[in-house]
Amino acid sequence: MTLLLLALACDPATSKPDPSDDTGTTPTDGGGVGDGGGDDGGTETLDGGTETVPPPVPSLAAVGGSLVLDPLRGLPGVWSAEVADWSEGLTVDLVLRDGVGDSLVVLAEDLPVGAEARVEYEWDLRDGDGVALPVGSYSLEWTLSDPAGEPIDLLDAPFQVVRTGVLTGVWGGSGSVDDVRVPLLWHRASGASSTWDDGAEESAFQLDAILTGEGADELPTQVPAVWESLRTPPTGWTDTNLPQGYAYDSRPTLRLSLGNSLGEAASLPWEARIDGWEVVAGSVAEGTISFRKTEALAERLGVVEGELSLVLSVEGEDVSTQALPYRVYALMGPATFSSSSAPHLAWVEAIDGALRGMAEAEATDEAVLDALIEWIFLDLGLRYDTRSGASYYMSYSGWSSGRFSFSSFLDRTNGSTINCSDCSGIAGVYANMLGVPLDYAIILSNFQLNEIEAIGVGSFTSCPFGPTSCGFSYHAVTTNDDGESIWDATLALDGDKDPGSEPSTRLFVQDIDGEEYLDRLVRSGSASYYYADSRVRIR
Amino acid sequence: MIPFLLSATALAAGLHAGVPVRGVPGLGEPDFLSPELGWSAPVLSADGQPRGVVRVFVGKAELDAQLWLRDAILGVQVPLVPVLGLGDQALGSSSVVAVRDGNVSFFVVLHEGSAREVGLTLLNAIVDQPAAWPAAPTVQQQGDLWMVEAPGAAHLDAVGGRRPLGEAYGFSRLPEQVIAWDSTGRASVWTP
Numbered sequence: 208m209t210l211l212l213l214a215l216a217c218d219p220a221t222s223k224p225d226p227s228d229d230t231g232t233t234p235t236d237g238g239g240v241g242d243g244g245g246d247d248g249g250t251e252t253l254d255g256g257t258e259t260v261p262p263p264v265p266s267l268a269a270v271g272g273s274l275v276l277d278p279l280r281g282l283p284g285v286w287s288a289e290v291a292d293w294s295e296g297l298t299v300d301l302v303l304r305d306g307v308g309d310s311l312v313v314l315a316e317d318l319p320v321g322a323e324a325r326v327e328y329e330w331d332l333r334d335g336d337g338v339a340l341p342v343g344s345y346s347l348e349w350t351l352s353d354p355a356g357e358p359i360d361l362l363d364a365p366f367q368v369v370r371t372g373v374l375t376g377v378w379g380g381s382g383s384v385d386d387v388r389v390p391l392l393w394h395r396a397s398g399a400s401s402t403w404d405d406g407a408e409e410s411a412f413q414l415d416a417i418l419t420g421e422g423a424d425e426l427p428t429q430v431p432a433v434w435e436s437l438r439t440p441p442t443g444w445t446d447t448n449l450p451q452g453y454a455y456d457s458r459p460t461l462r463l464s465l466g467n468s469l470g471e472a473a474s475l476p477w478e479a480r481i482d483g484w485e486v487v488a489g490s491v492a493e494g495t496i497s498f499r500k501t502e503a504l505a506e507r508l509g510v511v512e513g514e515l516s517l518v519l520s521v522e523g524e525d526v527s528t529q530a531l532p533y534r535v536y537a538l539m540g541p542a543t544f545s546s547s548s549a550p551h552l553a554w555v556e557a558i559d560g561a562l563r564g565m566a567e568a569e570a571t572d573e574a575v576l577d578a579l580i581e582w583i584f585l586d587l588g589l590r591y592d593t594r595s596g597a598s599y600y601m602s603y604s605g606w607s608s609g610r611f612s613f614s615s616f617l618d619r620t621n622g623s624t625i626n627c628s629d630c631s632g633i634a635g636v637y638a639n640m641l642g643v644p645l646d647y648a649i650i651l652s653n654f655q656l657n658e659i660e661a662i663g664v665g666s667f668t669s670c671p672f673g674p675t676s677c678g679f680s681y682h683a684v685t686t687n688d689d690g691e692s693i694w695d696a697t698l699a700l701d702g703d704k705d706p707g708s709e710p711s712t713r714l715f716v717q718d719i720d721g722e723e724y725l726d727r728l729v730r731s732g733s734a735s736y737y738y739a740d741s742r743v744r745i746r
Numbered sequence: 747m748i749p750f751l752l753s754a755t756a757l758a759a760g761l762h763a764g765v766p767v768r769g770v771p772g773l774g775e776p777d778f779l780s781p782e783l784g785w786s787a788p789v790l791s792a793d794g795q796p797r798g799v800v801r802v803f804v805g806k807a808e809l810d811a812q813l814w815l816r817d818a819i820l821g822v823q824v825p826l827v828p829v830l831g832l833g834d835q836a837l838g839s840s841s842v843v844a845v846r847d848g849n850v851s852f853f854v855v856l857h858e859g860s861a862r863e864v865g866l867t868l869l870n871a872i873v874d875q876p877a878a879w880p881a882a883p884t885v886q887q888q889g890d891l892w893m894v895e896a897p898g899a900a901h902l903d904a905v906g907g908r909r910p911l912g913e914a915y916g917f918s919r920l921p922e923q924v925i926a927w928d929s930t931g932r933a934s935v936w937t938p
Contacts, residue, residue, distance in 0.1 A: 229838075260868060276837030293921070373874050396908075397914060398902075398904050398909070398913070398914030398915050399894040399904055399909070399914065399915045399916075399917070399924065400902070400903055400904035400907070400909065400921070401903050402907070403909060403911070409911060440911065441911060442911075442912045443911065443912040444911065444912070447911070482908065487798075536867055546906075547923055548905060548906030548907075549904075549905065549906055549907070550905075570903070575904075589864050592841075592855075592857055593820055593856060594839075594841035594842075594856075595823070595824045595839050595840075595841045595842045595855065596822060596823025596824050597821060597822045597823070597841065597842050597855040598822070598855070598856075599798070600799075602779060602783045602801060602817075602818070602821070602822055603815060603817050603818075603820040604782050604817050606782065610780060612777055612779060612786060614777065615777045615788075620774065620775075620777065620788045620796060620798070621788045621789075621796050621797075621798065621799035622788070622796035622797060622798065622799075622857060624798075624857035626821065626822075626823055629823040629824065648838075653811055653825075672824055676824055678824070679821075679823045680823050680824065680825055681823060682823070693854065719903060744781060746777075746778075746779050
């Protein structure tokens with residue numbers, strides 16, 4: 208808990224108890240210090256005699272402290288008393304009383320009042336068995352006593368004990384154009400479908416209660432850490448806190464429902480805050496609060512994660528603090544496949560890997576695709592199939608209908624050997640999951656090659672299948688404009704003036720003009736783009 | 747289009763039930779692609795490492811398998827040649843083989859070892875029973891959910907729809923397709 212409870216300097220609600228109170232003490236009951244008997248000094252009278260002026264009687268000038276306390280989520284209660292007309296030997300006693308004034312427990316006796324004329328008392332609101340005070344109204348009664356132990360003054364500091372906490376958290380749903388939540392999908396589900404998605408509407412977390420246990424075992428329920436598995440969805444809400452997907456420039460909304468138990472403190476002016484967020488709807492009193500981020504989620508694509516700190520306060524005094532762990536994937540937008548149904552959504556394992564693995568890129572389609580191509584080519588441990596140039600993960604039902612076995616690919620179920628169809632599928636799947644539209648195109652057919660560096664091979668050749676096989680029957684690439692611009696993760700071209708012979712200079716295929724791409728790739732034969740608006744499907 | 751070589755086979759021509767999706771020597775766990783594409787499984791080396799993949803399709807008629815085979819070889823960048831002695835039709839190279847036998851077609855690609863050997867294993871694994879094509883799954887409304895049932899299915903999958911968290915077989919929003927696969931790789935589809 209990080210809640211800081213500040214002692215109030217002076218609480219207007221602090222009250223002098225009725226002198227007939229069962230403690231039987233009054234500030235001026237005649238038994239206190241200075242009631243005669245000593246040479247206390249004096250002043251001269253008109254008749255020349257000396258009249259003794261009694262010294263001022265010490266008193267409790269002010270008693271202040273915490274007004275509302277949550278013993279499970281707040282800091283300990285802190286109270287203080289200031290003594291006027293201090294003298295040596297003063298002490299205070301502290302008694303806890305319930306809402307109707309009955310004494311519950313003596314918290315402290317004979318606390319010395321030092322020369323600073325101030326006493327501070329801190330209490331975690333737990334008894335000797337560790338049981339926290341139940342919700343209700345209480346007061347802390349301060350009794351000031353003289354050196355002889357006789358009470359000379361008494362003040363009460365009323366306070367409220369509450370329980371606070373959130374029950375559910377839901378991201379999104381404001382309807383604002385800049386609050387674009389993106390559905391996320393887990394691809395290793397069980398039951399009637401191998402996938403499960405949040406539909407961009409599911410809660411992040413749903414807690415049964417704000418507390419668990421009773422008595423000394425009473426504990427505040429914590430919002431769980433973000434769900435760790437990138438592939439398997441939770442099977443229920445226990446220990447579940449789902450990550451979220453968002454367009455990177457969104458200002459997300461987070462709607463929290465509260466399970467507070469406030470007692471009489473419910474009528475107090477409660478406030479809720481999360482740094483960097485503003486309350487846009489609801490209130491503590493209503494039990495539901497919607498926060499909205501004051502600035503955009505991110506300036507570029509990435510993973511935004513951490514803990515939000517929800518603080519509830521009354522009249523500027525923080526009562527409780529609760530950590531809300533979160534992870535948000537900042538994407539270009541919703542997945543851009545031809546279908547918007549599962550499994551054609553953003554897969555958590557895919558976007559997590561890509562966003563953490565890719566070089567940070569400007570938030571433009573072209574910059575993201577450039578970074579993606581380099582990441583696939585250099586970092587995924589893939590190797591071109593130099594035996595046959597055959598596909599291990601892509602299947603076609605006709606050239607325009609390619610389906611990529613992405614769940615198998617993520618596991619490398621069929622190994623790390625791939626061909627151009629696989630690479631176009633990999634690039635297409637990742638791009639469209641990140642919210643960047645990308646199609647594939649087929650270059651046909653049967654052409655001879657200039658120098659290329661196939662993925663994972665590490666050297667240039669014009670005969671990737673051996674000295675007697677120096678061409679492709681086809682080649683698959685990716686494009687976002689019907690072949691005008693090409694991205695290709697399968698191979699790097701020879702980027703120098705003579706792409707047909709060594710030495711060769713590696714040129715990643717990142718936003719290369721379609722005609723230039725063919726010029727650098729093809730040594731001889733007919734090669735043209737076909738099916739250039741085909742978007743990969745997945746399973 | 748590459749011509750296919752029709753070759754004789756010791757295996758019976760005609761309609762087969764398919765290839766067992768589990769239990770074929772050398773193959774790993776199946777991945778069910780789609781009714782149009784069939785299923786796949788990794789080809790494993792002796793130490794369990796993947797050395798390639800097989801894709802298998804069972805059609806309701808021979809023509810379905812012929813069309814599947816035509817598409818299966820699209821994704822190969824080197825020319826394939828006819829292969830003798832494998833099923834009714836076969837094409838391939840040292841690392842690739844595409845075979846049809848009756849209404850069953852399969853495609854093998856390996857980055858290590860002989861594709862022909864795996865092809866022979868698959869041909870020998872073809873079974874003719876159970877002959878009846880499996881029934882489509884059913885979807886019935888129960889309360890707020892649409893419940894999917896597919897007794898005896900080896901694998902169940904859905905396209906689209908929404909399931910509440912933790913709900914295994916109930917959909918709060920109807921899927922576009924529910925696909926049940928039987929133990930020999932035949933797919934039956936429910937659509938709304």
